[in-house]
Amino acid sequence: MLYERWRRIARERASELALCELSSGRRWSFAELARAAETVRAREAPLVCPQGHSAEFIMAVLQAWRAGAVLCPLEPGQPAPSFSLPPPLCRHLKTTSATTGPARAVAFTEEQLAADAENILTTMGLRPDRPNLGVISMAHSYGFSNLVLPLLLHGIPLILVPSPLPEALRSAATGQPAITLPAVPALWRAWHESGAIPPSVVLAISAGAPLSVSLERAVFETSGLKIHTFYGSTECGGIAYDATDKPRSDDACVGSPMRNVKLDRNADGCVCVFSRAAGQTYWPDPDGALGEGCFQTGDLAEFRDGVIYLRGRLSDQINVAGRKIAPAGIERVLAAHPAVTECLVFGVPSQHADRGETIVACVVVREQIAAAQLKRFLLDKLPSWQVPREWWFMNSLAANRLGKVSRAEWRRRFLGRDHA
Helix, strand or coil, X not given: CHHHHHHHHHHHCCCCEEEEECCCCEEEEHHHXXXXXXXXXXXXXXXXXXXXXXXXXXXXXXXXHHHCCEECCCCCCCCCCCCCCCCCCEEEEEECCCCCCCCCEEEEEHHXXXXXXXXXXXXXXXXXXXXXXXXXXXXXXXHHHHHHHHHHHHCCCEEECCCCCHHHHHHHHCCCCCEEEEECHHHHHHHHHCCCCCCCEEEEEECCCCCCHHHHHHHHHHHCCCEEEEEEECCCEEEEECCCCCCCCCCCECCXXXXXXXXXXXXXXXXXXXXXXXXXXXXXXXXXXXXXXXXXXXXXXXXXXXXXXXXXXXXXXXXXXXXXXXXXXXXXXXXCCCCEEEEEEEEEEXXXXXXXXXXXXXXXXXXXXXXXXXXXXXXCCCCHHHCCXXXXXXXXXXXCCCCCCCHHHHHHHHHCHHHC
C-alpha cells in the first residue's frame, strides 16, 4: 500500500525536486529517486533497520516497502531489536525512548503510518513549494512522520542538512524562497541566540520537549516568526498542534487536537487519544494502554475551550503526606523568577515515613541567589507544602538529543550525589 502510493507520487511529480543531500551535493527528482530505489536489489531480510542522516536512509525505507519487509528505523549505533517480528499486517516498528521503563517497540500497520502523515499534512499545511529542512533525526518518530512520510507519501521535498550548527542552517537555506523547519526547543534556542534562523522559514515547528513561552516570544519579537508547538507520541503520532499566529501565553498550552484526532481524559486525568494513526500494539509485550485505535498517555491535562494544557506526567506526581502535586506546576512558577534560567522539580523518599516524599528543586541561575530567597518567592504564589525543601544549584541541566531533560535521570543523580 505504501509503496504503491509512493510510485503514484513519483509519477505525478516526476521532474520535480524530491531529495537534496547537502553533505554530498547529490539531488534527485522524484523520477530519479524512484529509479534509484527500484534498480537497487530489494533487501531480502525480513527486518530492515535504516540508520543515519543521508539519502541511504530514504533508499532503505523504499526498499523495505518494496520487499514487504518490516521497517525499524534506528539511531546510529543503536542495536537492532532481538525480539521476534511483529504480528501479521504490521510493517513498521518504532522503538520507545525507555525513559519511563524498559525499551520496547510499537508496531504499526501501513494504514496507521499513512493516517499519521495525513493528519500532519492537513493540520500543519505542509506544501510542496515549501521544502522541509531535515535537521532532526529521521529515525525518531517525530522526524520520520514530519520528514520521511511527507516526502514519500505526499511529495513534500526534503533537504537533508548535515549538521544543526548555525552556519550549516544558514547555508542550507540559501536560495530557498520558502522552507518548513521542524526542530526541537534546544535547537531553536541555539539558532535564536546566534541569529541563525533563516528569513525564508515560513513554517516553524517545535516538538520533542516543551517549548517555553519566553523563547517563543523572543523569536517572534526578533523575526516575526511564530514557532508552532507540536505535541505527539511514539505510540500514536500527532496529538495536538498550536496553529495560532501569535505566541502563546502559557507554557502548558500545546494547542488543539490534530485533524482526525479525538481527545478525552481518563479517570486519572490523563490524555486519551483516539486516532486511526494509533499503533497496533506494543511489541513484544502488549499493553492495555495501546490498541484498537486508542492510546492512553501518562500526561495529565486540562481541556479548556478546545485547547489542551499539559499538567505534568502521572508517573512524575509527587506524594507529599498523601497530597499529590505535579512538578510541572512548581517549575512554571519557579521559572518566572528573574534569576532562574532553568529548573527541574521531582520527589525523593522522605526521611519521615508519614511525609511520603520530599520535593527537590534543581536550579540553574544567572546570578548568585540564596535558596531562602527562592523559597520566599514561591511562598507568595504556592501553598507551603508545594515549596521545595531541598535545593540543588547546578551549572546546567543537560538535555538529550531531543532537548528533553530527564526527570528520572536527575532524580537518580540527586540520590547518588553523596557517593559521587
